[in-house]
Amino acid sequence: MGFFSKNIDKKIASYQHELIETHYREVDNMYRQIRGWRHDYRNHIQTMKAYAASEDWNAIKRYLDLLDDDLTTVDTVIKTGNPMTDAILNSKITLAKSKNIQVVADAHIPLKLKSSEIDLCCIIGNLFDNAIEASVKLPEDQRVIRVYMDMRNTQLYISFTNFTAGKKMKKEGTLFRSTKGEGHGFGLVRIDAIVERLDGYISRNSEDGAFTTEILLPQV
Secondary structure, eight states: OHHHHHHHHHHHHHHHHHHHHHHHHHHHHHHHHHHHHHHTHHHHHHHHHHHHHTTOHHHHHHHHHHHHHHHHTTSOOOOOSOHHHHHHHHHHHHHHHHTTOEEEEEEOOOSSOSSOHHHHHHHHHHHHHHHHHHHTTSOGGGOEEEEEEEEETTEEEEEEEEEOSSSOOOEETTEEOOSSOHHHHHHHHHHHHHHHHTTOEEEEEEETTEEEEEEEEEOO
16 A cells, blocks of 8 residues: 555655646746747837838738737736746647637735645646546537635635536535546545645535536745
8 A cells, every 4th residue: 555655655756846847948938939029129110110111001000910819829818917827828728729718717816825836837727738628529519617716815716617528427525527537536636636725725626517616725
């Protein structure tokens, strides 16, 4: 039993490391796009000056529309007050939008938290990945992920809701059955382990065609 437990812990630790690396790559890619857009800023200004000099106002309007669409793909969607949370949330929101998933997010988090950035990264990343996985199975007009994060007295409250294919998910123990591979299961176990270590609370509920995870993490 001890060997089995150590083997599972080793696999979970390996998956956690891989997950964090993936998240940082996503964040780095997002900021690389932003830096690229800023680098091109002078060229954009010069182009619009040329159109203005020839009084081609329609061309300026078309160019501004193109720039607006381009910037939307890299613009920071959420500002929570916590830089690391901003990075993870925005990278995942960008990923969701690339899969035609609507994200409704409302998040307010203090600059400093008792919970470590790595723990928060694992929790948010896993929750978002699970919600995206479930959403892509639905018709595009039904793909919605709702995210809410805020302080409730001395606890950080995290809520993720996504629509499912209509069937109520089967619960096995404290977890709901996963349709994904091994890594997905370790992700769920990792979330539970972090919440337990931080003396937090987690609730999962599947009903009415929606799946909701709620988490409370003490911050004192």
